[in-house]
Amino acid sequence: MTIRPDMVGRTIEPLYKTYSWKDVVLYALGVGAGYADLDYCYEKDLKVLPSFAITFLYALMRRSLAETRADPTGILHGEQELCFHDVLPAEGTLTTKGRIARLYDKGENKGALLVVESDTFQNNGKKLFSARTTLFSRLDGGFGGDPPPSGAITMPDRKPDFSIDARPPENQPLLYRLSGDDYPLHADPAFARAAGFDSPIMHGLCTFGYACRAMMERLVPGKPQNVRRIACRFSKPLYPGCPLQTCIWKTEPGRALWRVINTDSGEVVIDNGMFEYGEPPRRDIRFDDRVAVVTGAGAGLGRVYALELARRGARVVVNDLGGARDGSGEGSRSAADQVVEEIRRMGAQAVASYDNVATEAGGRQIVQTALDHFGRIDILINNAGILRDKSFIKMHPENWQAVLDVHLNGAYHVTRPAFAVMKEKGYGRIVVTTSAAGLYGNFGQTNYSAAKMALVGLMNTLKLEGAKYGIRINAVAPMAASRLTRDVLPVEWFDKLKPEFVAPIVLFLCSEQCPASGNIYNAGLGCFSRAAVVTSPGVRIGDGEALPVPEAVMDVWDQLNDLKHGKVYTRLDEQLTDLLQMNAAPSADAGEPSRNPQRPATIFDGLADRFLPEKAAGIDVVLQFTLSGETGGQWHVIIQNQRLTIKHGRHAEPTTELKMAADDFTALADGSLSAMQAFNSGKLALSGDLMKIQLMETLFKKG
Ligand code: NAI
Secondary structure, eight states: OOOGGGTOEEEHHHHHHEEEEHHHHHHHTTTOGGGGGGGTSSSOOOOOOGGGGGGHHHHHHHHHHHHHHGGGGEEEEEEEEEESSSSOOSSEEHHHEEEEEEEEETTTEEEEEEEEEEEEETTTOEEEEEEEEEETTTTTSSOOOOOOOOOOOOEEEEEEEEEEEOOOTTTHHHHHHGGGGGGGGGOOOOHHTTOOSSSSSOOOHHHHHHHHHHHHHHSSSTTTEEEEEEEEESOOOOOOOOEEEEEEEEEEETTTEEEEETTTOOEEEEEEEEEEEEESSSSSSOTOOOEEEEETTTTTTHHHHHHHHHHTTEEEEEEEOOOEEEEEEEETTHHHHHHHHHHTTTOOEEEOOOOOSSSSSHHHHHHHHHHHSSSSSEEEEEOOOOOOOOOGGOOOOOHHHHHHHHIHHHHHHHHHHHHHHHHHHOEEEEEEEEOOHHHHHHHHBBHHHHHHHHOOOOOOOOHHHHHHEEEEEEEEEOOOSTTTTTTTHHHHTTTTTGGGHHHHHHHHTSSSSOOOOOOOEEEEEEEEEEEEBBBBOOOOOOTTTSSSOOOOOOOOOTHHOTTTOBBBBBBEEEEEHHHHHHHHHHSSSOOOOOOOOOHHHHHHEEEEHHGGGGGGOOOOOOEEEEESSTTTTTEEEEEEETTEEEEESSOOOSSEEEEEEHHHHHHHTTTOHHHHHHHHTSSSEEEOOGGGGGHHHSSOOOO
16 A cells, blocks of 8 residues: 555545533543643633644544555654634534645655644634644655655753653553544554554653643643644654653743653653744734735745734735845745745645736736635735835936836736736735835935835725725835845844834734725834825915916915825815815915814714614614814714614713714714725724724714
8 A cells, every 4th residue: 555645735524523521621631631720620611721622633634644545554643733713612513624735755664744734613614723733654655755844943052941740640541542542552552562662652642732731831821812823743752651841941922942851761752842822812803714915925024924814814825036135136936935834834824926026927927826726815915025226326227127117016917916806806905015215215215215105106096996896905114124124224223123013014904804995004113103195284376367476385385384284185086176175265265174064962963863773783883982172072872773872971881982073073974074084084083893983874864
């Protein structure tokens, strides 16, 4: 019987497993828990050990071994990785969807590695965890496949921060196997001898469970929900009854390396251990079932965006040409490949694209890669970039053109085919990468600044074209250490400016929850701000009939430049309307556009008459209004069971809070200002569930 490499890529049909609190407790007892950690062993307020996730993978492992026809007598656990998206419930039915991802050949008589990737979901579709399971088939080497990547981790050369000792009892495997791994190697002495061992050995995953408990005890005591990722490699068998020690090194906040040692022999039995932990994401921003394309994702910021999107459930196309900083050279596939490998190792899905964004064919091919592999595209981050800095006179056409080709034309080439797919599907999130150099100017970067600011222009119009198809597009101006900024940013800041500080806002802009479109955000070092084109109220010279003279412009220069009370327009016609209104005004003053004189109190009083209960089915919301200005005040609007209640003052727990000027509120109420315009132009500040602002427009007739 020979192993079947043609099975790589094969999807295993979904596997279902129903479990109760007894299975959770049985597992905990199987990995050495007891009275000392009663939370995991007693059904009252039962907590679930994250490593319990393993028990949902045994059926998948058996199916994968059967599909590939691996020799069953030579199977050992090779590596295990678990990434947690949510906490495991104490009972329920979970569905595991897996596929045979890789088959590596270690050589004749050295064995083969079978890699199985999977996602496990709750009944409501919520993804709970992803796994990457590597099985070592000792008798299947030499089939002519690729050798495995080394992937070895260097452990710190210092004493561990924590060493936790344990001694699993001799009958531990007999208890552990009741959780699903009934492979005879761990119970049957004759089978164990035939497989070359003195007696039955511990399940590697049982030792893994001991290690997981040890790390939880030291790093996230009592908080299984804070375990984000556990990974390791099984290096030596362990006999039951042998003492073991879990050694843990904290390497950075939220991350530790670990290994398990047999303290009798000194042998390392589990190596390459990684443990990531931290508070679960506060608001549930997920990208399950979403497909993202990130250009220039082989390094720097793009790599971090791709990893973060994948960590939160997206399937990602990692595009990178792999060229030099200035865009010269042939390009190398390794940049994209490495990031794809990183994503796969965390149990998520990714595919590499080596295409050049600077050509139309390249752009088309990048989007096609997403469609070919994942069948859709929901998110596009235009991030690829190069630099060719020169002062303006030395800015020869080839340097000008090369930078425009990658940044501006690159975004055009990829966005156009992506936009077509998004438009058809009625959903899309696009991010373009602008720069402080474009927004504010930077010596020696005329080409780059022009390209970066042109992207803002592209965004300004595309946001209008995409709006009715659910497509939102925003721009980010990052500030981060990377190959591009190595000699641009101050040395003393370089190490601190991690790209990870930029990723949060980019991910939010890519999320369903993002309410904005057409906005520009600065991000760096955990500081975020909005940048916008502000238009001063301006001044009219003369009566709009007689042509003004330049001297008259000089006379009103200060007033013309005064940005106080400036406006952020969201489309050309808004600005045109203001221009025409200013022209029609009787005096030469650049007054505010006329406002609805109705007071907010009157509007709230009349809101009940405009309420459309038939549109409020299933809506349960409290909108808190805080209106500034002379006629302002606080009101809250409760919509529940298709009934409307309006009260003066504050509500204790509003769903959404809206703060704005009383005048803008009246404009919102009479329909002359949309909630989205108000938000985008900074007139409306929101907190809580941002999506609920749209109810103002759907649940009330226009006043
Ligand atoms: P980086 O050099 O680390 O990453 C850019 C990636 O784009 C590279 O991996 C490169 O191979 C890839 N790339 C270049 N040309 C390509 C092409 N034609 N097709 C496909 N891939 C290509 O640089 P970093 O800093 O991560 O830059 C990412 C983006 O952020 C760029 O658009 C950059 O202009 C922008 N940016 C970065 C700032 C920073 O502080 N790092 C500041 C402002 C903007």
